[in-house]
Amino acid sequence: MENGSQRIIMETRDLSKVFRSGAIEVHALRDVNLVVREGDFLAVMGPSGCGKSTLLHLLGGLMQPTKGEIRIEGINISKLSDRERTEVRRQKVGFIFQRFNLLPTLTALGNIELAKKIHGNGYLNAYGIDEIIAMLGIRDRLSFRPAELSGGEQQRVAIARALINQPSIILADEPTGNLDSRNSQQVLRLMRDLNEKLGQTVVIITHDPEAASLAKRIVHMRDGQIFERTPLAFEPEFDGLF
Amino acid sequence: MENIVAANLRSRPTRTIISILAVAVGVILMLIIGGITSGTLNDYLDRTVAVGADFLLKPSGSSVLYAFTSATLPAKLADKLMEAPGVGVVAPVLSMFSASDFMLIFGVDLATYNRLPGRLRITSGRESLEGYEVIVDELYAKSRRVAPGDKLKILNHDFTISGVCRTGAVVRIFVPIKTLQELNGTPDKATIMFIKADPRWDVSQVHESLQSRYSQLSILRTTDSSLLLADTPMPGLKEFRFTVVFVSMLLSFMVILLAMYTTIFERTREIGILKSIGASRGFIIGMIIKESAMICILGVALGTAMSFAVREIIVGVFPTLQVHLTARELVVSCALGLLGGALGALYPAYKASKMDPVTALSYE
Numbered sequence: 001m002e003n004g005s006q007r008i009i010m011e012t013r014d015l016s017k018v019f020r021s022g023a024i025e026v027h028a029l030r031d032v033n034l035v036v037r038e039g040d041f042l043a044v045m046g047p048s049g050c051g052k053s054t055l056l057h058l059l060g061g062l063m064q065p066t067k068g069e070i071r072i073e074g075i076n077i078s079k080l081s082d083r084e085r086t087e088v089r090r091q092k093v094g095f096i097f098q099r100f101n102l103l104p105t106l107t108a109l110g111n112i113e114l115a116k117k118i119h120g121n122g123y124l125n126a127y128g129i130d131e132i133i134a135m136l137g138i139r140d141r142l143s144f145r146p147a148e149l150s151g152g153e154q155q156r157v158a159i160a161r162a163l164i165n166q167p168s169i170i171l172a173d174e175p176t177g178n179l180d181s182r183n184s185q186q187v188l189r190l191m192r193d194l195n196e197k198l199g200q201t202v203v204i205i206t207h208d209p210e211a212a213s214l215a216k217r218i219v220h221m222r223d224g225q226i227f228e229r230t231p232l233a234f235e236p237e238f239d240g241l242f
Numbered sequence: 243m244e245n246i247v248a249a250n251l252r253s254r255p256t257r258t259i260i261s262i263l264a265v266a267v268g269v270i271l272m273l274i275i276g277g278i279t280s281g282t283l284n285d286y287l288d289r290t291v292a293v294g295a296d297f298l299l300k301p302s303g304s305s306v307l308y309a310f311t312s313a314t315l316p317a318k319l320a321d322k323l324m325e326a327p328g329v330g331v332v333a334p335v336l337s338m339f340s341a342s343d344f345m346l347i348f349g350v351d352l353a354t355y356n357r358l359p360g361r362l363r364i365t366s367g368r369e370s371l372e373g374y375e376v377i378v379d380e381l382y383a384k385s386r387r388v389a390p391g392d393k394l395k396i397l398n399h400d401f402t403i404s405g406v407c408r409t410g411a412v413v414r415i416f417v418p419i420k421t422l423q424e425l426n427g428t429p430d431k432a433t434i435m436f437i438k439a440d441p442r443w444d445v446s447q448v449h450e451s452l453q454s455r456y457s458q459l460s461i462l463r464t465t466d467s468s469l470l471l472a473d474t475p476m477p478g479l480k481e482f483r484f485t486v487v488f489v490s491m492l493l494s495f496m497v498i499l500l501a502m503y504t505t506i507f508e509r510t511r512e513i514g515i516l517k518s519i520g521a522s523r524g525f526i527i528g529m530i531i532k533e534s535a536m537i538c539i540l541g542v543a544l545g546t547a548m549s550f551a552v553r554e555i556i557v558g559v560f561p562t563l564q565v566h567l568t569a570r571e572l573v574v575s576c577a578l579g580l581l582g583g584a585l586g587a588l589y590p591a592y593k594a595s596k597m598d599p600v601t602a603l604s605y606e
Contacts, residue, residue, distance in 0.1 A: 057600050060518070062517070062518060062599045062600050062603075063598075063599075063600050082523075083522065083523065086517070086520060086521075086522050086523075087520075087522075089518070089520045090519075090520025090521075090522075091520075093520075095518045095519065097518075097603070101511075101514075101515045101518070101603065102515075103246070103512055103515060103516075104253070104512070105246070105249040105250050105252070105253040105512075106244055106246060106249050107244060109244065110244030110246070110249065113244065114244075114246055114519075115519050115520075118516070118519055118520050118521045118522075118525060119520060161519065162519075165520075
């Protein structure tokens with residue numbers, strides 16, 4: 001199904017991020033070039049501190065790069081103001097976090113609805129809440145607050161929240177990092193289904209080889225750089241970029 | 243849809259309740275202190291009108307209330323005024339403030355004073371005011387549980403209650419003017435004079451005639467208490483009211499500022515989550531403002547309701563005190579309570595909206 005002609009959803013060119021603390025500079029990312037196409041399922045692997053999370057935050061427009069470009073569906077978000085990046089994030093990116101990051105004061109349904117409200121009601125092709133809830137199997141958990149849900153249930157609610165606006169890309173930061181193996185498998189299966197059945201583009205950051213094995217391709221990071229890619233059977237053409 | 247603002251307030255019930263109570267206290271302060279001020283003043287002016295005099299003579303430039311604190315008019319002026327055309331009755335009054343009773347005492351010549359339409363109507367005891375005799379009104383007698391024949395300590399001297407008059411007289415305690423002049427050390431002095439025109443004369447003509455004769459004195463028509471009030475500079479009153487309003491508003495402001503400031507630090511991670519799912523700065527500012535508005539609305543509503551209860555308690559405990567809760571003061575207090583809260587929410591809201599999402603998300 002994938003091929004090189006598929007639309008580019010996300011692309012980075014020479015992406016670098018330097019954190020400064022007084023005279024100390026930490027190069028979190030160095031000249032990272034990456035292309036994510038529509039329908040892709042990319043896993044980013046690497047040891048702690050290699051820059052995976054920084055990469056994810058940059059891809060999602062949560063921070064500005066020190067150098068280089070990030071394009072989401074052709075929009076260079078590295079040049080945008082905070083307000084404009086927020087708008088792009090709202091329209092095109094869905095986040096899933098290791099710690100689920102649900103709002104504790106709202107119920108599961110409240111968390112999902114809030115995302116929809118923030119997004120606005122007029123967005124085209126938005127999934128219906130009912131379909132997403134049914135797909136994730138959380139219908140009977142909707143009235144519960146996060147503290148009353150298991151980790152797996154919380155992560156499924158977080159996935160529902162990320163999907164509610166049919167983002168162009170889902171960015172998942174260690175989505176199984178806080179789950180037991182049973183719940184991890186459930187969540188990973190869901191993410192794979194999202195990718196395969198709905199064509200949802202996914203970038204997942206993980207330590208977990210099992211999680212990464214579900215991806216269509218894997219890139220490995222070390223010291224802020226991508227140093228290896230693992231081509232899979234259905235890997236698309238990458239135009240010389242990872 | 244579940245309301246995030248209501249959910250946030252519900253999730254921290256103690257702080258929400260304390261914040262609501264603090265805003266309510268501010269509103270109660272504004273309403274009750276303002277109510278006591280205007281209530282006392284209006285009640286006094288209404289009772290001044292009820293004396294039934296046509297004119298009130300006082301030193302020029304002095305306030306009706308202020309005039310009652312100094313004795314600068316020669317009492318003999320009354321005799322000269324009586325010679326003016328159209329003047330029927332002149333009742334000189336020496337007023338003093340009794341700190342122990344927290345009210346004004348009038349020194350009057352009962353025979354002259356009782357020639358005014360608002361004469362003292364004795365309901366029990368004798369119509370007599372000589373030496374160290376005192377006449378009190380019914381409300382005073384009831385609140386102090388005193389009756390004719392009882393002793394009363396006034397200005398550190400023992401007086402005997404000769405009679406109790408009907409409530410509605412200009413003040414609640416009357417003593418002989420001569421006695422009060424002695425106690426005050428101001429013999430033959432008065433602070434004001436009530437003047438009644440001869441019924442055969444036109445009141446306006448008499449007024450003009452008196453004003454031309456005594457241009458250095460202020461001769462006010464007493465037909466309307468609001469006219470008296472308008473003509474009466476009251477030193478410090480405006481400043482006092484402003485201070486009360488300012489302190490009350492400051493209370494709302496500080497409470498909301500502190501509550502919201504603490505809230506946004508506690509909810510740093512939640513703000514990061516909201517930003518990560520695309521919430522704009524406007525959304526976050528709106529959320530904080532709405533939360534504070536909700537606290538303020540509830541605080542103002544509670545404060546208003548409690549003010550009525552407090553008024554009932556005050557009037558029950560201090561029957562001589564008047565607390566006027568007017569629609570205007572209610573509206574102003576509510577508006578200022580809300581304004582104080584809204585201003586208090588601005589900085590925390592701004593700070594929340596400026597939070598870096600990555601830092602906020604990693605906040606423990």
